[in-house]
Amino acid sequence: MGNLLTGDSFKEPTTVEECDSTWDTDSGGEEEQGDDEEEAESVDVKQSGGEEESAADGADAGNQRDCSSIEPNVKPKRSFYAARDLYKYRHQYPNFKDLRCQNDLCNLRFYMNKIPFKPDGVYIEEILNKWTGDYDKLEHNHTYIQWLFPLREQGLNFYAKELTSCEIEEFKKSKEAIKRFVLAYKMMLDFFGLKLVDKKGKVLRATNWQERFQHLNESQHNYLRITRILKSLGELGYENFKSPLVKTFLEESIVENTIPNMKQSALEYFVYTIKDRSERRKLLRFASHHYQPPEHFIWGPSKQPKPDQSKTIKKISLNRSLKKNTQKSEDNKMDHSMERPQNLSSDVEEWQLEQVEEENSQRAEGDDAGKESENDVYKSEHSQDVILCPAIASPISSTTDEEGTKQSKEANKVSIIIVEATNQGSTDCLCNLSPSTSVTPVVTEPSGTGKEV
Structure with missing residues (x-):
């Protein structure tokens, strides 16, 4: 996790329940009508944790792969590693300190096409122009994803640097960098069999969706990439793009069953990259309406009374x-x-x-x-x-x-x-007094004002 936990004031959560605050402010039935309207839009998101990028995340990566191949009759379990990783992300990495020189800004300079990414030595313009549609290269190269979608945590490519708070602010101010960032997102959506259709982040199936969905169902390491992409979208000002993508992946994996192996990762990881609790509740309610068997759905509110x-x-x-x-x-x-x-x-x-x-x-x-x-x-x-x-x-x-x-x-x-x-x-x-007492007490008859028995 790099330099995320250098301070002493932050007490790490020790259970899944402490990490998950999704239902803490649940009002009971909010936005259920909105769920039905969004269901027609076919928009979804997927989670691929930053776990592929760090040693601690390696445990999460294995956990995410295992969750995706769970037997249908086995009740799934919540992953504490996933819950803790996404908890830190949603809370802006407690005790995070920018130890790297603020003037370095290598992620921004890469997106400004001033430096190539290491160790491959390829510039961003070449990636966007020549790698788009080259599915074999995008599938088998494992060093570019950390540069295209930077985070405030160390990944497996140690040549890539973590984002800093100063760099994030400068990145958002650069129209050139933001434009290339959106193009990189579109390139990866095409790799997954999807396309971006508006500025609100709505996504739909691409023309080659069947081929790409089949590949995505079999190549589960891409679920980790999706989690990183979702996190990076939130860091660089595109939080609103996340919910439509997650909704689409939930729909394809749970309702349409076109990517069944993604179901567990979408619920355990992708949903929890979304910072807004009400948005997470909407997605989880949508999933619970279609999840089979329904008694195995474990992401709803706790049944224990407060x-x-x-x-x-x-x-x-x-x-x-x-x-x-x-x-x-x-x-x-x-x-x-x-x-x-x-x-x-x-x-x-x-x-x-x-x-x-x-x-x-x-x-x-x-x-x-x-x-x-x-x-x-x-x-x-x-x-x-x-x-x-x-x-x-x-x-x-x-x-x-x-x-x-x-x-x-x-x-x-x-x-x-x-x-x-x-x-x-x-x-x-x-x-x-007793019946044999010689003194007669003063006795009066009821006057009618007393209370009847």
Whole structure:
């Protein structure tokens, strides 16, 4: 990778997921209608990593060739080497430093026809005039591609120099250099069986497309060249040319099946040379609609829920569970209040304990569950408390048998009364009352203003 990682501030990603930010800002269904319109245009792009050009890229080159010849029934896997290489490219090579003299500008001088490329010693004008259409020379010569499509990374031809930021700016200002750069791109498209048809980068099949597509399907080292071409287009101001080319290669490899061996490289490499996330999503959605078998398409958004979504789901589940438990507790309390207690004192104490437990449960429940049960719970802060409890029987005095029997029958009847306490402390007195207590508490009949149970 040359001088790409000389600094210490950049932390390299360690997984494919860290390298791929394509779906981070996905809005859900953007531009799907646009996909259908572009499908009729037949435009595509292919990726051929700068891996053919460096030692670390050599691992990627082998990986890219292997991916292209995967058995149809074997589920493909994402390449970490490819993901990391394209991540660095899309992020302008973090910690990249121009160590070479800024005044050298050998790539620009080559395109100005002032120096030949090394080691062959051929000028750019000769390449454009004599090599165009010479498919054997373009196929078997492996030193010219680094000069025609320079990058900010070292390639296998060590005579070729990396681009510098200063050189890129000067290159874009030179109309002569830009004109020859576009002609070089057209020459390579013709070699692949395509032609450039407008200034937006739209490409279509050339007249000899069948012969060239067959060659491209068999000569998979050209996939690496395509990746380099795509990268160089983005470096030198032609980012808009990339998406149409990638779309065409996806269409030919996945839909038309004219270049089936290119399918994996197009998805793993070519798509990820495009810097705009929305453009990458459009291309991947197009590919997923036609990919076979569909369950093997591994370039879509992650199916794992995001951390904040998981927390929200857990919180909602917890609130629902607490609401359900609170409702059960209230139902049990209402059922219990309708029964005749055997011991009034213990009954009142149990009821008060239920109130304390219910209040603690409401505090833990949160705002939503708490608001629903708050109005039905005993509030100790009020100056006048209203307490629902079983009727307290009057003390049985020494009377006749007939009167005692009558009182006994009335004691067995179940009724609900309201005990009005003048303050909070007075409720504690109820704990000491029992059917045998000689002191009769102050009892009033419901006035109709209380809450019905």
